[in-house]
Amino acid sequence: MTQADSATKPGEAETGAGDFHVFDTTLRDGAQMEGLRYSVADKLAVAELLDELGVDYIEGGWPGAIPSDTEFFARAADELNFKHARLVAFGMTRRAASTAAEDPGFKALLDSRAPVLCLVAKSDMRHVEQALKTTPEENLAMIADSVRTGREHDRQVFIDCEHFFDGYRHDPVYAALVVKTALDVGAEAVVLCDTNGGSIPSDITAAFTDLRARLAADLPPERIRLGMHAQNDTGCAVANTVAAVEAGAMHVQGTANGYGERPGNANLFTVIANLETKLGRKVLPDGGLEKLTRVSHAIAEIANMTPDEHAPYTGHAAFAHKAGIHASAIKADPALYNHIEPELVGNDMRILVTEMAGRASVELKGRELGIDLAGDKDALDRITKRVKELESKGWSFEAADASFELLVRDEVEGGLPRPFTLDTYRVIVDHDPNGATVAEATVRVDVEGERVISTAQGNGPVNALDAALRSALAARHPRLAELTLSDFKVRILAGSTGTDAVTRVLISMSDGEAEWTTVGVAPNLIEASWNALADGLAYGLNRR
Numbered sequence: 001m002t003q004a005d006s007a008t009k010p011g012e013a014e015t016g017a018g019d020f021h022v023f024d025t026t027l028r029d030g031a032q033m034e035g036l037r038y039s040v041a042d043k044l045a046v047a048e049l050l051d052e053l054g055v056d057y058i059e060g061g062w063p064g065a066i067p068s069d070t071e072f073f074a075r076a077a078d079e080l081n082f083k084h085a086r087l088v089a090f091g092m093t094r095r096a097a098s099t100a101a102e103d104p105g106f107k108a109l110l111d112s113r114a115p116v117l118c119l120v121a122k123s124d125m126r127h128v129e130q131a132l133k134t135t136p137e138e139n140l141a142m143i144a145d146s147v148r149t150g151r152e153h154d155r156q157v158f159i160d161c162e163h164f165f166d167g168y169r170h171d172p173v174y175a176a177l178v179v180k181t182a183l184d185v186g187a188e189a190v191v192l193c194d195t196n197g198g199s200i201p202s203d204i205t206a207a208f209t210d211l212r213a214r215l216a217a218d219l220p221p222e223r224i225r226l227g228m229h230a231q232n233d234t235g236c237a238v239a240n241t242v243a244a245v246e247a248g249a250m251h252v253q254g255t256a257n258g259y260g261e262r263p264g265n266a267n268l269f270t271v272i273a274n275l276e277t278k279l280g281r282k283v284l285p286d287g288g289l290e291k292l293t294r295v296s297h298a299i300a301e302i303a304n305m306t307p308d309e310h311a312p313y314t315g316h317a318a319f320a321h322k323a324g325i326h327a328s329a330i331k332a333d334p335a336l337y338n339h340i341e342p343e344l345v346g347n348d349m350r351i352l353v354t355e356m357a358g359r360a361s362v363e364l365k366g367r368e369l370g371i372d373l374a375g376d377k378d379a380l381d382r383i384t385k386r387v388k389e390l391e392s393k394g395w396s397f398e399a400a401d402a403s404f405e406l407l408v409r410d411e412v413e414g415g416l417p418r419p420f421t422l423d424t425y426r427v428i429v430d431h432d433p434n435g436a437t438v439a440e441a442t443v444r445v446d447v448e449g450e451r452v453i454s455t456a457q458g459n460g461p462v463n464a465l466d467a468a469l470r471s472a473l474a475a476r477h478p479r480l481a482e483l484t485l486s487d488f489k490v491r492i493l494a495g496s497t498g499t500d501a502v503t504r505v506l507i508s509m510s511d512g513e514a515e516w517t518t519v520g521v522a523p524n525l526i527e528a529s530w531n532a533l534a535d536g537l538a539y540g541l542n543r544r
């Protein structure tokens with residue numbers, strides 16, 4: 001069954017919240033972000049994730065204007081089989097002094113086979129005169145003709161009123177007339193766009209309230225169907241969208257992770273979470289909200305963007321607590337320092353142990369790692385003191401859970417079994433006359449009472465050390481083959497050029513099931529790397 005075949009009749013879209021629409025424009029307005037480029041396959045994958053999340057509408061792009069969007073709609077019609085969402089083709093109202101039926105751009109929208117159209121229209125008189133270079137009456141005719149023609153072709157039609165709020169300030173009578181014209185001819189909803197993103201929430205509330213009062217003179221309440229599309233130029237896009245809903249909007253537009261032109265669009269995931277958890281509006285189908293974090297990160301991967309660690313609700317740090325005082329209250333009740341239960345949006349609470357930690361932070365972190373430290377005041381004191389001392393020398397445990405666990409086990413259990421102990425290592429880096437650089441490392445380690453010497457080469461000193469150590473341990477510890485080095489970060493902590501600066505190395509490893517990070521600190525890069533590497537391998541070999 002294709003998208004066009006599966007289309008319910010205009011106005012019959014089954015939404016998560018009855019007559020409330022969650023409209024995603026990640027693949028259209030979100031794709032206008034600088035530095036972001038989706039392939040058609042990427043777009044298909046993002047659309048499937050958004051459908052799984054449970055948004056009502058997915059705007060896929062502008063067929064006829066952007067060749068890859070034309071291809072996306074052709075493939076979407078054949079390949080996508082949404083469970084919930086409806087696919088939307090974006091375009092503009094017909095050109096001035098023409099008809100929608102004859103307009104090639106409009107024809108391309110119909111040819112896309114998308115069951116829903118979203119048409120951008122001018123609602124600011126200055127844009128009508130200066131950008132469209134037409135008359136106010138012709139602009140209204142362009143809107144009415146375009147909506148009617150879409151509906152005659154059995155399409156649901158939304159109108160995006162570009163620059164609505166600026167236009168409303170300039171000429172509220174005309175801006176309101178644009179909205180009324182579109183609603184009169186059967187637009188599913190008219191979306192008020194803060195295109196330049198210059199508004200703040202009180203502007204939105206005032207405009208919605210005033211517009212609704214104006215429209216109420218001519219239209220019954222159920223026909224005043226308004227939506228909100230906010231750009232984030234004031235950093236208020238989410239707040240503006242929430243304000244619009246509180247002022248009567250029944251349709252919200254936004255993008256995954258707030259991607260979009262300039263500073264971006266309203267982050268649809270933040271909007272959804274706010275509507276569901278703060279306003280008590282269920283806007284996604286059952287089970288949707290808890291998919292929010294996973295879908296947010298999956299789309300970031302496809303978009304090749306680093307996920308925003310600090311994004312509200314979905315960021316890795318959204319429920320991470322560093323201050324000791326916070327942890328001590330969380331120990332009594334997590335709700336004391338969390339605005340919602342993180343699990344509601346598929347996220348987790350984390351306790352960070354750093355120099356800001358107190359005993360409660362250490363106890364809670366221990367609990368996260370499966371080590372019960374409750375009631376062991378001496379151990380909690382010792383661990384907290386050691387963490388503070390080490391952090392003051394440049395260690396950082398907040399991103400190195402495995403090093404923290406090794407430290408805790410060292411304090412309370414005498415340490416994890418060490419699969420090897422280092423006797424000596426030597427690293428030589430050779431730069432030959434052809435410009436090639438080869439590193440060679442030799443390690444001498446004690447493995448279960450036996451002294452083993454091994455030499456290996458690598459593309460750098462740490463790579464060579466890793467290879468030499470693995471070769472020394474391979475016979476006794478075959479599981480080493482499953483452990484891969486997934487990340488290596490170096491930070492010089494004191495002095496920007498001095499060779500005596502302290503070096504911090506973070507090494508992440510994985511065994512295919514889990515990933516862990518260890519930290520090493522030393523005046524020397526190789527020594528710091530060795531410390532992190534040796535701890536990482538020891539931790540991995542002890543992991544069950």
Ligand SMILES: CC(=O)SCCNC(=O)CCNC(=O)[C@H](O)C(C)(C)COP(=O)(O)OP(=O)(O)OC[C@H]1O[C@@H](n2cnc3c(N)ncnc32)[C@H](O)[C@@H]1OP(=O)(O)O
Nearest residue numbers: 062065066092093094095096120121122131132133162195
């Ligand atoms: C606020 C937003 O983000 S809206 C989305 C914006 N997205 C894009 O623009 C991306 C895709 N755009 C494109 O590929 C091209 O701009 C096209 C294919 C749409 C148009 O390309 P061109 O025909 O070369 O026109 P150009 O881009 O120079 O100018 C836009 C034209 O559309 C007209 N236009 C702008 N908005 C509207 C509208 N709502 N209804 C009708 N015509 C409009 C302009 O007056 C201008 O007309 P002109 O060609 O007579 O000067």
Ligand SMILES: CC(=O)C(=O)O
Nearest residue numbers: 029160162163193195
């Ligand atoms: C339509 C749109 O993207 C805007 O006005 O910002």
